[in-house]
Amino acid sequence: MMRTLYAELNARFPLGELTVQRDDLAFITVEREHLRALLLHMRDREGFTHLVLLTAVDWIEDGIFQLTYLLSNRDKRCDVGIRVMVTRVDTSMESMHDVWPTAATYQRELYEMFGIDFPGSPGVHDPFILEGWADIPPYRREFDTKKFSEENFTHRAGRETNDPAQYMKKQLYPDGA
Amino acid sequence: MKDELKKRTIKGPDGFEFEVDPLHDYYCDAPPKVHPPVYVKIVEDLFNWARSESIWILGFGTGCGAIEMRPLMTPRFDAYRYGVQWRPTPRQSNLFIISGYLSVKTLKRVIRSYEQMQSPKYVIGLGSCTINGGMYWDSYNTIKKLDEYLPVDLYIAGCMPRPEALLKGFEDLKKIIRAGEGEGANHYAENFDWYKANQKKVINDWDMPDYNW
Numbered sequence: 001m002m003r004t005l006y007a008e009l010n011a012r013f014p015l016g017e018l019t020v021q022r023d024d025l026a027f028i029t030v031e032r033e034h035l036r037a038l039l040l041h042m043r044d045r046e047g048f049t050h051l052v053l054l055t056a057v058d059w060i061e062d063g064i065f066q067l068t069y070l071l072s073n074r075d076k077r078c079d080v081g082i083r084v085m086v087t088r089v090d091t092s093m094e095s096m097h098d099v100w101p102t103a104a105t106y107q108r109e110l111y112e113m114f115g116i117d118f119p120g121s122p123g124v125h126d127p128f129i130l131e132g133w134a135d136i137p138p139y140r141r142e143f144d145t146k147k148f149s150e151e152n153f154t155h156r157a158g159r160e161t162n163d164p165a166q167y168m169k170k171q172l173y174p175d176g177a
Numbered sequence: 178m179k180d181e182l183k184k185r186t187i188k189g190p191d192g193f194e195f196e197v198d199p200l201h202d203y204y205c206d207a208p209p210k211v212h213p214p215v216y217v218k219i220v221e222d223l224f225n226w227a228r229s230e231s232i233w234i235l236g237f238g239t240g241c242g243a244i245e246m247r248p249l250m251t252p253r254f255d256a257y258r259y260g261v262q263w264r265p266t267p268r269q270s271n272l273f274i275i276s277g278y279l280s281v282k283t284l285k286r287v288i289r290s291y292e293q294m295q296s297p298k299y300v301i302g303l304g305s306c307t308i309n310g311g312m313y314w315d316s317y318n319t320i321k322k323l324d325e326y327l328p329v330d331l332y333i334a335g336c337m338p339r340p341e342a343l344l345k346g347f348e349d350l351k352k353i354i355r356a357g358e359g360e361g362a363n364h365y366a367e368n369f370d371w372y373k374a375n376q377k378k379v380i381n382d383w384d385m386p387d388y389n390w
Contacts, residue, residue, distance in 0.1 A: 132381030146315040156309040
């Protein structure tokens with residue numbers, strides 16, 4: 001089913017690769033200039049009326065953010081994720097709040113957690129979860145959460161970390177046998 | 178600072194204009210006072226006995242540990258038989274259970290709620306997250322040591338502690354109160370500057386008075 005859908009879509013839009021995860025879940029990569037047309041087509045023609053989520057992955061090695069618009073078709077009970085790659089340098093993306101109003105909330109979260117801007121999205125620059133955050137956005141992978149935690153929050157002494165394999169070996173075979 | 182907290186002029190429904198300074202008008206910013214024990218020890222002991230038998234918990238769940246409260250208050254464990262009950266507002270409660278991980282955003286609300294509670298008041302830290310960060314020890318928004326920010330009377334270790342552990346914790350807290358050692362509110366008042374400095378170190382957008390009750 002997913003492959004026929006992909007073949008139909010590919011006749012209309014220049015699509016990237018297809019990843020079929022399950023019978024009812026697939027991911028399609030698309031260039032950002034075709035994203036809006038594809039999303040509208042999926043919503044109005046293919047019956048993918050529900051935006052399940054909009055999330056991002058930070059591929060710091062490749063210098064890109066991967067945005068995933070997960071769409072759901074209630075009638076056919078299947079989901080399709082539309083993937084778009086955004087460069088980490090110019091982290092600005094077209095807002096999709098007029099296609100699905102719920103996208104505005106996700107875009108607000110992405111702006112705060114990843115620093116991906118969505119100009120025109122309502123309230124996108126309002127604080128979402130973090131209050132008074134002054135550092136780089138915490139979900140970016142160059143943000144060192146352990147270092148930040150050690151600098152900002154007091155540490156209680158006495159906490160040890162053991163490698164489980166070594167620790168159990170020492171416990172079970174104390175003479176090193 | 179948020180717009181609704183800024184000093185501004187408001188036009189009332191009758192057309193009369195007046196000035197509102199929310200931080201000054203809506204809050205009391207007097208520092209907390211130390212409440213000394215009464216002079217006669219036997220009376221203070223009676224008070225402490227009464228306090229220990231009426232532990233009223235603020236129904237404020239900060240983390241996943243709040244889920245342990247539900248079996249506690251329902252018939253299976255039934256904490257009410259020990260004089261422990263849950264109240265909907267800080268004004269009526271005297272025990273604050275920090276139930277699990279405490280994010281910086283929640284810490285701000287916790288401080289406000291704690292300061293609105295009546296003295297004498299007690300704090301229990303529930304779960305390993307309140308003790309040393311637990312599994313959130315390297316998180317960017319979770320505090321790791323609760324007693325830097327609030328005076329903690331008792332910690333209950335575990336991840337999560339079972340309701341039985343909480344019942345045992347209540348019994349231990351009663352012993353502490355009866356021995357006259359549940360002096361967290363006075364400790365908070367005495368070391369007020371130290372607590373405030375710690376709180377302001379992690380809460381970046383401090384938009385409330387130093388003490389609001």
